[in-house]
Amino acid sequence: MRTEDVLAAIATGLWRWDNASGTVTLDGEAARLLGLPAEPAVLPEVAVRSRFHPVDWNEINGIVNLAVAEGTLAEARLRIMDEDGRVLRTVRSRSKPVENRTPEGRTDYELIGTIQEIAEPQPGTTAAHTPITGDWRRSREAFLLDAGRALAEARSTAEVLRVAASLSMPGFNPDGLAVFGMAGDRLSVIGHHGHGAGDEGPFADMRTDTDYPAAEVVRTGRAIYLPTPEDYKRRFPATWPLAQRFGRVSWAFLPLIVAGRTMGAWMAAFKHPVSFSPDERSVLTTVARMLAQALQRAGVAESERELTTGLQRSMMPQLGPEIPGMRIAARYVPTGGGLQVGGDWYDMIPLPSGRFALVIGDVQGHDVRAAGLMGQLRIAVRAYASEGHRPDAVLSRASRFLAGLCSSQESDGRGGAASYGDPAPYGDPGGYGDPGGDPDSLSPRFATCLYVECDPRTGLLEVARAGHPDPAIRMTDGTVLMRPTAGGLPLGIVPDTDYPTTRFTLEPGETMMLCTDGxxxxxGHDLDTGWARLRAILEADPPGPPAADGHLDGGHLERLADLLVQAVHGPSSHHTTGPLADRREDDIAVVLLCREGGNCGCGSTAPHAVRPARRTMLTVAQAEPERIAGARRQVRELLHDWADGEQVDSAVLMVSEMVTNVLVHTDGDALLVAEAVGELGARRLRVEVADTSDELPHKRQPGEMASSGRGVLLMEMLADTWGVDPRGEGKSIWFELHEQSKPDPDPLD
Structure with a gap:
């Protein structure tokens, strides 16, 4: 009797599916089971595929690929449809896939096997209502979606292993899991679940040629399924005694493969028998692939964090020993994307003169190259400062250094030309042709920088600024002013650029804040709204009460640094390099300098009989008429709590007129000094504007259409007192206002 006749007697047909030629060869019984005439035939695959339920057909490719990868049979249940879309019968296909590689490099398959009818759905039911494995498939899809989401969100190897241990597979949940990792020719357990402490000992370190399922999986890249203890004992007799003591009855060992490279193995062990059907193997294989991807991502992230920590530790300096009479606090917070180190930096540099320098800067970009340029530029600035150069000379040399560095990289063929716009007053790095943080972009770059040389004995500060945001000063009474300083272009744009120096004194009890634009x-803030937010924090954070020894809270400056960062991103680490959990738009660097005394909260103090003076100073150069607006803002911020708003408007108007007159009628610069003294409600404001011209102002009678000549008239009308004081070179015009507390409104009005 022929084999075909025997198979036909038990309702089993033979078929051969050739993917290369696109044909399917059927014997008579196979043709009958597919709803075709019961005779041998060679048909195009589209004619056979039309007989399968669409849902079942969509799973065939995955089952075949799985069988090829594991070297096993491809087994599937298929619903056979008639021309009206009704289910005729359900068959089980068991085929051996044979992989054939064409001369063009394409991989084709040839399936050789059997199909046999099984009794599941009743003939006459529609495809839409066929209950075959529907619930299991839905639960499997939901499980895989949940597992994929959870593994994708895991950020470390430990989190990935915790997620893997918590997976509850539909219908065949394993009670023991282990993940094996490779290092050279050694295999070790990097995580496990469902075992006691020390159970991993025999498997903790083994060679890949060991007679153990995980080792064979790593060697071959193929999964191993052991449905029964007898299968385990027969295939791996040497290591069976080690596995026997755990009381499991079924095991699955699957390779962890990423980009074609086997990085380890995953074991799922069961205390109940599992036959490892194609559906179950498909689920296990999918989980293994997701687990491998998650472990790869976690490993890369951990390597990046380790590299980040090393870069931050080497690039971010320690603030060094304490400076008599000064307190310093600093924070660096990297952007949340990619490598957690960018182009922002700060530094404190001891100088040969006994002074020290504070530097803060921002190299364009948020990538590895920005971090590299930042490190080189920081070293260059430190070297120039240590040689004893003045602040303007340090920045000029640093600008030439950065321009030369970028031009040398461009000449090596690694970058292209860049175009730059006009310099903004505060040097926003985003406004000069920023390539958008592309790590592959090697176009020339620039950096903003603020360099402050400080004399700790007198509090004298000499500031040179290269396109960077101005410093902010918190006075002893909590008033916060943005301190305008002269500045030049960002570093690296024009090699030979001058950087004028601004001098002012940090009074006892005052705090200076330097920060990057991040x-x-x-x-979503701009410079104005961002400064308003920071000013509110600086003004709202009073120092702690004096301790028993008369000293104020020594940690106030550290707390204030944390508050400034938390206002942008939430709680951070107390360390200057501590990363935050949420994603950030830009790097952040901030430095706080407090001069002890007064009421800054960072050192000793003595009680004051009189409220300390509130004072500001500003130079408006002939070439910078736009700084008149800064002078008006300075006066308004100085008088933020003045009782009479009309007096504030008058003071701002007179200052604007006085400074404008200097720029229009003289050839020199205007020096503005404003000071408010006294108790709240009874203060005196004195404003002086000095210049180098000997010509004294005189009263005029301007016509209705005149554009000048009203300065003296305004001061006569608005100031309580005013005058002109000749000096050795030039003069000083001044006015005074006496604060007038408005009476409370009558509640009966």
Whole structure:
């Protein structure tokens, strides 16, 4: 009797599916089971495929690929449809896939096997209502979606292993899991679940040629399924005694493969028998692939974090020993994307003169190259400062250094030309042709920088600024002013650029804040709204009460640094390099300098009989008429709590007129000094504007259409007192206002 006749007697047909030629060869019984005439035939695959339920057909490719990868049979249940879309019968296909590689490099398959009818759905039911494995498939899809989401969100190897241990597979949940990792020719357990402490000992370190399922999986890249203890004992007799003591009855060992490279193995062990059907193997294989991808991502992330920590530790300096009479606090917070180190930096540099320098800067970009340029530029600035150069000379040399560095890279063929716009007053790095943080972009770059040389004995500060945001000063009474300083272009744009120096004194009890624009503009803020947000924090954080020894809270400056960062991103680490959990738009660097005394909360103090003076100073150069607006803002911020708003408007108007007159009628610069003294409600404001001209102002009678000549008239009308004081070179015009507390409104009005 022929084999075909025997198979036909038990309702089993033979078929051969050739993917290369696109044909399917059927014997008579196979043709009958597919709803075709019961005779041998060679048909195009589209004619056979039309007989399968669409849902079942969509799973065939996955089952075949799985069988090829594991070297096993491809087994599937298929619903056979008639021309009206009704289910005729359900058959089980068991085929051996044979992989054939064409001369063109394409991989084709040839399936050789059997199909046999099984009794599941009743003939006459529609495809839409066929209950075959529907619930299991839905639960499997839901499980895989949940597992994929959970593994994708895991950020470390430990989190990935915790997620893997918590997976509850539909219908065949394993009670023991283990993940094996490779290092050279050694295999070790990197995580496990469902075992006691020390159970991993025999498997903790083994060679890949060991007679153990995980080792064979790593060697071959093929999964191993052991449905029964007898299968385990027969295939791996040497290591069976080690596995026997755990009381499991079924095991699955699957390779962890990423980009074609086997990085380890995953074991799922069961205390109940599992036959490892194609559906179950498909689920296990999918989980293994997701687990491998998650472990790969976690490993890369951990390597990046380790590299980040090393870069931050080497690039971010320690603030060094304490400076008599000064307190310093600093924070660096990297952007949340990619490598957690960018182009922002700060530094404190001891100088040969006994002074020290504070530097803060921002190299364009948020990538590895920005971090590299930042490190080189920081070293260059430190070297120039240590040689004893003045602040303007340090920045001029640093600008030439950065321009030369970028031009040398461009000449090596690694970058192209860049175009730059006009310099903004505060040097926003985003405004000069920023390539958008592309790590592959090697176009020339620039950097903003603020360099402050400080004399700790007198509090004298000499500031040179290269396109960077101005410093902010918190006075002893909590008033916060943005301190305008002269500045030049960002470093690296024009090699030979001059950087004028601004001098002012940090009074006892005052705090200076230096920061990069990431602290100001993050969260959709611009310079104005960002400064307003920071000013509110600085003004709202009073120092702690004096201790028993008369000293104020020594940690106030550290707390204030944390508050400034938290206002942008939420709680951070107390370490200057501590990363935050949420994603950030830009790097942040902030430095706080407090001169002890007064009421800053960072050192000793003595009680004051009189409220300390509130004072500001500003130079408006002939070439910078736009700084008149800064002078008006300075006066308004100085008088933020003045009782009479009309007096504030008068003071701002007179200052604007006085400074404008200097720029229009003289050839020199205007020096503005404003000071408010006294108790709240009874203060005196004195404003002086000095210049180098000997010509004294005189009263005029301007016509209705005149554009000048009203300065003296305004001061006569608005000031309580005013005058002109000749000096050795030039003169000083001044006015005074006496605060007038408005009476409370009558509640009966």
């Amino acid at each position: 602290l100001i503009e993050t969260g």
